[in-house]
Structures are given as structure tokens and as C-alpha cells.
Amino acid sequence: MRTGATGSFDEGLPTSADALASAGAVARSMEALASGRSLVSVMTALTGQVAGAAGWTGEDRSVLLADLDRVIDGLSVVRGAVLVADRDAGAWRGAGDRSFEAARGRTCGVGVRAAGAQVRQAEQLDAAPAAAAAVTAGLITIGHAAVLGKVAATGTAVQRQALADPAVQEALVEVAQRQDAGTFQITVDRWAATVDPDGLERDHQARRAERYLHLTHASTGTFLKGRLDTIAGHRLALALEALTLARRRTTTVARASAARTR
Incomplete structure (x- = not known):
């Protein structure tokens, strides 16, 4: 390796480890794109297959609906991971959009408000990885994960720190498996209040001041x-x-x- 007054000759050049990491990322992206195209094909096929659903047995419809619910929830987690990565990459800034939500709303055609809801959901899932993993595993719904994600992303500092503990997230996920999303919301609200009662009072007073x-x-x-x-x-x-x-x-x-x- 030659060196000079300005440093090593190969300074700044990619290392073999960098090259391997880059190649791995490219391979994973190609696999993900292929999987995405497969999903589109499956969706197209299902559209025709469910045309006669009225003539199915109730049990068959229930089975398919349960599968579809799990897939839709799981894909929300997948989309959330890609949205967070896309936001952090910052490539959207070059198109002149005022925010990532505006860029997302423009490119997918849903508008800023709906895109904002997607991004908030993505941020919440990113803040509660155990809950997100439980959704893709079919253990809880996206509604349950949103409850935990909201606290993890927008709760008080004490609440966020408590929920950052993987053991706490796993314990709450276990509770979520035994409750519907509405009941779980009440459970988590009570848990958050016990974790940071002073923060609960501050939030209460802040809401009253905003009336x-x-x-x-x-x-x-x-x-x-x-x-x-x-x-x-x-x-x-x-x-x-x-x-x-x-x-x-x-x-x-x-x-x-x-x-x-x-």
C-alpha cells in the first residue's frame, strides 16, 4: 500500500467487507422485489377466485378472511419498515416536496392525510419491534401493535423508556393475545399511568388547557x-x-x- 503526504493511497476506497455488505443488500432487495411481484400475482388470482364466495360455506369464508386479515396486517408491518427506511434515506427531498408525507401522498396517490397516517403507523411499529414481530407472526393484530407503538413513539419519556425494554414489550404482547384491541388499549393506558403517574397528570392538565x-x-x-x-x-x-x-x-x-x- 503506497502512502503520501495526504494519507494512504486507498483511503476512502470500499473494503471487502463493504463490498460484501453492498452485494448482500442488492441480493435482498432483488428477493424482496420478486416477492412483491408474487404478492401482486396472488392478489390478482384471488380477485377472480372469490367471485363466487357467496356460494361457499361459512367456514370456508371465515378461514379465508382470517388468512387475509393476517396477511393485510403483516403487510402493513412490511410497508412500515420500507417507509421508515425510505424516509431516513432522504432521497425524497430532491423532488421538491415539503415533507416525506407529501412525497408519499404524491407518489402513491392517496394524498397527504392518508400518507401521514401510513407514516405514523410505520413510526409506531418501528418504535415497538416486539409488537411488530408479533403481528407478522399472527399473534396479535395491527390494532394491538398500534396501541403499544403509540406509547413507544409518543408517550412520556418515562413511558418510552419503560417500553423500550424488550421484556416489557414481550409481556404486554402476551397480554394482547388474550384481549381484543379495544380492551388492550384500556390495559395499556392503565399500565402507562402506573409507570408515570406524574406524566399522566401533566397530560391531563395540558388537555384541559387546550379546551x-x-x-x-x-x-x-x-x-x-x-x-x-x-x-x-x-x-x-x-x-x-x-x-x-x-x-x-x-x-x-x-x-x-x-x-x-x-
């Missing part, structure tokens, strides 16, 4: 705009529901009275 309610009266009607905490929102919903029921009863009574006087 507002505006009523605007115009000739075309009254407009309601605002943001309420969960409890106040529930109470408002009950009040509106009670008002709607009262109006329906009043209308029913008036119609019945009118019918009797005819």
Missing part, C-alpha cells in the same frame, strides 16, 4: 367548533343525544295528536 368551545350564530344556522377533553366531550355527546331524542318524541306526539283530531 375551547366557540358558538357562532348566523342567518343560516348556529355553528359549533371546539376541542374538549374526553369527559367533557362525552357529556356534550350525551346532551346532544338527549336533545335529539326529545325532539323526536315531541314530533311523534304532535303527529299522533294531529292524527286523532282528523
